[in-house]
Amino acid sequence: MWENRxxxxxxxxxxxxxxxxxxxxxxxxxxxxxxxxxxMAISLVWACGPMFPDWLLTRGDLEVGRPPTTHLxxxxxxxxxxxxxxxxxxxxxxxxxxQTLDVALKDLHAALLSQSMPSQKMExxxxxxxxSRKIIRKHRGAMEDWARSSxxxxxxxxxxPVFTAPAVTAHLPDEFARYFRGSIAYYQKKNVLAxxxxxxxxxxxxxxxxxxxxxxxxxxxxxxxxxxxKKAIAYFHSVRExxxxxxxxxLGLAAASLGWEARVYFKQKDYRRAIELYLEQMxxxxxxxxxxxxxxxxxxAFRDEDPEKLRSMVQSAEVRRVATAYLTSPxxxxxxxxxxxxxxxxxxxVEAIESVEVDDPSMFExxxxxxxxxxxxxxxxxxxxxxxxxxxLSLWLRSKLLFRRGHVQEATDLLxxxxxxxxxxxxxxxxxxxxxxxxxxxxxxxxxxxxxALSKGFDRLRGEHGVLQLHHGAFxxxxxxxxxxxxxxxxxxxxxxxxxxxELKKYVDRNWPSDEQGKDLDTMETFxxxxxxxxxxxxxxxxxxxxLRYLLARRLLRMNRPAEARAYYPAPWRVMxxxxxRDLERGRDTSLExxxxxxxxxxxxxxxxxxxxxxxxxxxxxDWAIHGGDYTDGLTMEHRQDKWEHKLLAPLEEEIxxxxxxxxxxxRRFHYRYxxxxxxxxxxxxxxxxxxxxxxxxxxxxxWIKYQDPSFANRFYKALVxxxxxxxxxxxxxxxxxxxxxxxxxxxxVDHAHPSDPRGNHEN
Numbered sequence: 001m002w003e004n005r006x007x008x009x010x011x012x013x014x015x016x017x018x019x020x021x022x023x024x025x026x027x028x029x030x031x032x033x034x035x036x037x038x039x040m041a042i043s044l045v046w047a048c049g050p051m052f053p054d055w056l057l058t059r060g061d062l063e064v065g066r067p068p069t070t071h072l073x074x075x076x077x078x079x080x081x082x083x084x085x086x087x088x089x090x091x092x093x094x095x096x097x098x099q100t101l102d103v104a105l106k107d108l109h110a111a112l113l114s115q116s117m118p119s120q121k122m123e124x125x126x127x128x129x130x131x132s133r134k135i136i137r138k139h140r141g142a143m144e145d146w147a148r149s150s151x152x153x154x155x156x157x158x159x160x161p162v163f164t165a166p167a168v169t170a171h172l173p174d175e176f177a178r179y180f181r182g183s184i185a186y187y188q189k190k191n192v193l194a195x196x197x198x199x200x201x202x203x204x205x206x207x208x209x210x211x212x213x214x215x216x217x218x219x220x221x222x223x224x225x226x227x228x229x230k231k232a233i234a235y236f237h238s239v240r241e242x243x244x245x246x247x248x249x250x251l252g253l254a255a256a257s258l259g260w261e262a263r264v265y266f267k268q269k270d271y272r273r274a275i276e277l278y279l280e281q282m283x284x285x286x287x288x289x290x291x292x293x294x295x296x297x298x299x300x301a302f303r304d305e306d307p308e309k310l311r312s313m314v315q316s317a318e319v320r321r322v323a324t325a326y327l328t329s330p331x332x333x334x335x336x337x338x339x340x341x342x343x344x345x346x347x348x349x350v351e352a353i354e355s356v357e358v359d360d361p362s363m364f365e366x367x368x369x370x371x372x373x374x375x376x377x378x379x380x381x382x383x384x385x386x387x388x389x390x391x392x393l394s395l396w397l398r399s400k401l402l403f404r405r406g407h408v409q410e411a412t413d414l415l416x417x418x419x420x421x422x423x424x425x426x427x428x429x430x431x432x433x434x435x436x437x438x439x440x441x442x443x444x445x446x447x448x449x450x451x452x453a454l455s456k457g458f459d460r461l462r463g464e465h466g467v468l469q470l471h472h473g474a475f476x477x478x479x480x481x482x483x484x485x486x487x488x489x490x491x492x493x494x495x496x497x498x499x500x501x502x503e504l505k506k507y508v509d510r511n512w513p514s515d516e517q518g519k520d521l522d523t524m525e526t527f528x529x530x531x532x533x534x535x536x537x538x539x540x541x542x543x544x545x546x547x548l549r550y551l552l553a554r555r556l557l558r559m560n561r562p563a564e565a566r567a568y569y570p571a572p573w574r575v576m577x578x579x580x581x582r583d584l585e586r587g588r589d590t591s592l593e594x595x596x597x598x599x600x601x602x603x604x605x606x607x608x609x610x611x612x613x614x615x616x617x618x619x620x621x622x623d624w625a626i627h628g629g630d631y632t633d634g635l636t637m638e639h640r641q642d643k644w645e646h647k648l649l650a651p652l653e654e655e656i657x658x659x660x661x662x663x664x665x666x667x668r669r670f671h672y673r674y675x676x677x678x679x680x681x682x683x684x685x686x687x688x689x690x691x692x693x694x695x696x697x698x699x700x701x702x703x704w705i706k707y708q709d710p711s712f713a714n715r716f717y718k719a720l721v722x723x724x725x726x727x728x729x730x731x732x733x734x735x736x737x738x739x740x741x742x743x744x745x746x747x748x749x750v751d752h753a754h755p756s757d758p759r760g761n762h763e764n
Contacts, residue, residue, distance in 0.1 A: 055489035058639045060649035067373045075325035089286035090252030097137045107211045132166035179212040218253045236261040255284035271301040298326045310352045327370040365393040412468040459485040492619040497659045512545035580607045594686045601683035612672025695724035696746040
């Protein structure tokens with residue numbers, strides 16, 4: 001009855017109704033679906049799919065020139081400045097109908113106590129009134145169910161539930177009895193009668209209507225909402241006046257009245273007043289619906305063809321600032337940079353702001369960002385000329401405009417200046433120990449859209465600087481900038497392919513020492529938590545450092561430096577690394593008898609095959625440990641050499657040379673399977689011919705790679721038919737001209753439907 005229903009379109013609601021039915025059994029379809037879902041996740045907040053981390057280096061030119069966006073909610077929080085309203089919203093934890101029932105009974109109990117009613121009689125009144133109110137609650141629930149079931153996009157409308165009027169409990173205090181009679185009339189759709197009853201209630205002496213005055217005024221406002229908007233505004237305003245005078249507000253109706261009054265102004269297209277009221281409502285604690293409504297109102301305001309509406313909005317400094325920030329933030333309701341009409345409205349907004357006296361020149365930073373986002377670069381430059389020259393956002397946009405004109409070195413120098421300023425800001429925040437910059441430092445660095453309001457903010461800016469540093473051959477510095485900005489994919493590419501192994505090790509030892517980064521990583525749970533942080537976006541510098549140490553461990557092992565690698569593995573994988581190295585050492589110890597050596601080598605091969613991704617796998621191509629080996633999407637050297645994407649920031653010859661020198665051999669996905677097969681081959685060379693064990697092992701190892709690389713697996717097939725021709729498995733292999741199927745226990749499966757040459761099959 002009382003909640004503020006935030007404004008939302010049916011189109012927005014209906015986007016939740018679509019369902020995808022994609023089979024995940026076929027690997028190619030699975031990969032395609034995963035890629036599509038990843039793309040959708042970028043566009044829709046509500047989409048599902050695999051989590052792909054952000055990266056910059058695939059499209060260097062485009063990413064450096066791409067404008068940032070803002071978080072409108074954070075910008076609004078900055079406008080409000082921590083203000084708290086005297087009116088407080090009351091949240092319905094159990095639902096609005098249930099909450100109304102609970103509060104009504106609590107108010108009645110307090111009123112009866114003040115009348116010194118005998119306890120037995122009081123209990124009877126409360127019990128009877130609860131029964132009557134439950135009838136209304138039940139009807140409200142039935143109406144809500146009916147509204148959902150009769151929605152036009154689901155099925156044909158059905159008959160609305162019939163309301164059965166409850167009895168008015170005897171001995172109710174007069175204000176409660178009057179209000180309840182009005183409620184009965186309201187649910188009987190007798191609005192005129194309900195209004196008369198509630199107005200009579202408000203005519204009672206103030207001392208006789210302490211609990212139900214705000215309720216009656218609020219409902220009178222709702223009754224007048226459509227036909228008499230001026231009266232509705234007056235009633236909603238009177239709710240707050242009553243609370244100021246000390247009347248009860250147990251349902252938080254004063255806070256809710258702000259949203260309902262704003263709704264009236266919105267319907268009258270008074271966008272300025274509507275936004276002001278929604279902003280005030282946000283300070284009551286009802287920020288979710290108020291924030292959503294602000295976005296909706298702004299979306300409609302910038303579609304309105306009447307220029308007077310915009311000129312009215314710019315008269316309010318708060319509305320002017322919020323509306324401008326809205327233009328620079330992603331909008332789920334559809335107002336975007338692609339429509340020519342909307343771009344004209346943006347120009348109208350610029351003219352409206354330029355027509356008034358703006359006391360905060362940093363406003364022009366935000367305005368410059370809005371027009372930059374839509375490709376009006378000359379206009380963006382003109383607006384920046386009116387903005388503070390040392391503003392955080394102003395300097396960032398100036399560097400982008402320089403870059404677009406081809407002045408890469410000047411853009412790099414200017415961006416470096418911004419990075420240094422941001423670093424000082426971060427140091428200030430850390431010194432305070434609260435993770436937030438002081439108001440003074442925020443004002444100094446950026447007086448308009450603060451760092452915290454920019455999407456990825458300083459991280460994005462520092463990442464872009466890392467891209468430019470890479471272009472100038474500062475490989476270690478580029479790694480540091482991209483890593484600390486949370487661009488793990490880019491950092492991993494540089495760490496694996498561009499830095500030399502010794503450069504990487506030196507950098508890690510200097511910046512991410514084990515005594516600081518190895519804390520709380522002794523369990524698989526903690527390992528998975530910080531490992532997953534690079535996808536979730538909830539990364540910390542410590543987590544990124546742990547991931548980099550882990551990457552270094554695998555690279556050291558690939559370069560046959562296992563003793564050095566050990567110190568960089570997280571505890572869960574260090575144990576397995578140690579066991580694998582012991583198995584390899586025993587298997588290659590010629591002083592041991594062959595049986596023990598075979599057993600050890602087989603164990604090492606099994607570990608390499610089944611845990612190679614975790615112990616040896618590359619973070620990016622070809623193994624893609626960053627995706628758990630499930631996908632192959634991300635940054636590669638081939639992407640870096642795409643001339644269409646890198647006209648100004650083409651990779652240096654030194655980068656290409658370094659990437660070539662660090663290329664794995666074989667450069668194949670799941671390359672560790674080849675290593676596992678080679679270790680198994682060492683064991684097979686010591687195993688006797690024509691034994692079931694040898695035949696089974698040849699068939700098992702061949703299966704590790706037969707679908708991925710039949711030509712490589714062919715040597716195991718040839719060994720099987722040549723060395724084990726007298727075994728059932730060997731004879732079956734010769735007949736099939738490929739590996740036969742085995743059970744989990746290694747027994748031969750007789751399958752007459754098996755094709756004569758299954759080497760074209762794909763692995764499940």
